[in-house]
Amino acid sequence: MTHDSFRGVFPYLVSPIDASGAVKRDVLARLCRDLIDAGVHGLTPLGSTGEFAYLTWEQKSAIVETVVEAAGGRVPVVAGVAATTVVEAERQAAAFQAMGCDGILAIMEAYFPIGDEGTFGYFNAIAQAVSLPVALYTNPNFQRSDLTLGVIERLAAIDNVAYIKDASSNTGRLLSIINKVGDRLQVFAASAHIPACVMLIGGVGWMAGPACLVPSQSVALYELCRQGKWDEAMAAQKELWALNQAFAKYNLAACVKGGLELQGYDVGMPLPPQASLSTEGRDELRGMLQSLGALGSGRRRVTQKN
Numbered sequence: 001m002t003h004d005s006f007r008g009v010f011p012y013l014v015s016p017i018d019a020s021g022a023v024k025r026d027v028l029a030r031l032c033r034d035l036i037d038a039g040v041h042g043l044t045p046l047g048s049t050g051e052f053a054y055l056t057w058e059q060k061s062a063i064v065e066t067v068v069e070a071a072g073g074r075v076p077v078v079a080g081v082a083a084t085t086v087v088e089a090e091r092q093a094a095a096f097q098a099m100g101c102d103g104i105l106a107i108m109e110a111y112f113p114i115g116d117e118g119t120f121g122y123f124n125a126i127a128q129a130v131s132l133p134v135a136l137y138t139n140p141n142f143q144r145s146d147l148t149l150g151v152i153e154r155l156a157a158i159d160n161v162a163y164i165k166d167a168s169s170n171t172g173r174l175l176s177i178i179n180k181v182g183d184r185l186q187v188f189a190a191s192a193h194i195p196a197c198v199m200l201i202g203g204v205g206w207m208a209g210p211a212c213l214v215p216s217q218s219v220a221l222y223e224l225c226r227q228g229k230w231d232e233a234m235a236a237q238k239e240l241w242a243l244n245q246a247f248a249k250y251n252l253a254a255c256v257k258g259g260l261e262l263q264g265y266d267v268g269m270p271l272p273p274q275a276s277l278s279t280e281g282r283d284e285l286r287g288m289l290q291s292l293g294a295l296g297s298g299r300r301r302v303t304q305k306n
Contacts, residue, residue: 006076006103006133006163007186007204008041009218011211012049014257015063016267023062027266031212032070038215041205041222043067044105046080048139048167049209051253053082053109054271061095068100076102078135078207084109086122090129097130104130105165105207107137114145120154123147127158135163135188135207149180156184165207167192178202191247196237199225209252210243213259214294242288250281259285262295 013031016024032043045067046052046060055063064079071077079096081104083089093104106126108119127134136155140146147155147164155161166174167190174187178201189198191208198206199222211218217240224233247255253270258277260267262285269276277285289295 005186006042006078006135006188009039009205009211009215009222010042010044010078010188010207011035011040011215011218012047012207012209012256013043013045013063013067014209014212014253014260014267015046015050015052015055015059015271016265017055017059017271018268021056021059023059023066024266024268025062025066028063028066029070031260031265031267032067035212035215036071036074039219040075040211040215041219042076042078042102043071044078044080044207046082047105047137047207047209049212049252049256050080051271051274052080052107054274057092060092061099064096064099064101078103078105078133080105080107080137081126082107082109084111086125089122089126093126093129093132097132101132103133103135103163105135105137108145110145116148116151119145119147120151123151123155123161124158127155127161130160132160133162134158134160135165136161136185137165137167139167139190141168141192149176152177152185153180156181162186163188163204165190169193171197171201174198174203175201191244194237194241194244196221196225196230196233199233200230208244208247209256210240210247212256213263213289214240214243214292217292217294239292243292246281246285246288250277251275255281255285258282259289259294262286262289 165188169192189206254277
């Protein structure tokens with residue numbers, strides 16, 4: 001299955017892990033199938049919501065294998081690769097390509113600060129290790145070393161570096177990236193941005209954890225943006241924005257895992273030492289999901305009117 005153009009809603013999947021450390025493959029597979037049935041355009045395991053920094057290689061492998069199998073070629077799977085060394089990042093990327101992934105989300109972990117040359121070398125090495133499309137991931141709020149505009153411009157010249165997912169919460173930075181690289185990199189928003197606004201300035205979609213909880217609503221918003229129905233899109237965006245704010249207020253995995261538990265998915269709690277969603281947070285999230293039609297006998301299916 002070849003995907004030359006990723007666009008639309010790519011939920012950042014959670015990583016369901018039981019008390020013994022085993023991946024809850026059946027729970028994850030069910031979530032993937034339900035998300036696809038709700039109309040999402042792709043799946044992204046091992047993103048921030050997927051707690052990539054807390055997982056062993058065995059757990060990461062099991063998660064990616066499960067998602068690829070559950071997707072069954074119906075939507076692309078773009079797996080997160082994160083490491084502190086180039087050699088390990090190359091190994092992960094090559095392994096995920098061999099497992100059947102359709103793309104790589106490249107994330108740089110760093111304990112000591114890394115300069116621009118080291119940063120460029122890390123992402124370039126991942127791109128060279130695979131023939132798949134690569135999406136760069138930038139999140140200055142959490143990453144010790146981040147991608148500068150100059151490095152992004154250099155990486156955009158690499159054939160299979162085709163996307164960037166920006167989680168900076170600075171929409172102006174997205175416009176700067178678009179102005180700098182033109183159509184050489186397609187931009188995905190994160191939950192920190194207002195997705196409809198990112199689409200307005202030229203984004204192609206969003207990769208975000210909250211889409212796990214409101215997939216059909218997210219897809220409906222994307223379609224309104226794609227069709228240029230901006231008044232309707234902003235009305236839908238206003239309804240969904242409270243969920244983005246909750247995601248920023250609480251631990252990322254705790255928020256989405258807590259919401260999925262409310263929806264009947266036994267995904268478990270965030271991996272320690274991360275905190276679980278508080279009672280207050282759980283009650284707040286329950287109210288939001290109810291107002292959005294995302295609780296009850298089944299998630300409300302939102303259909304797009306043409």
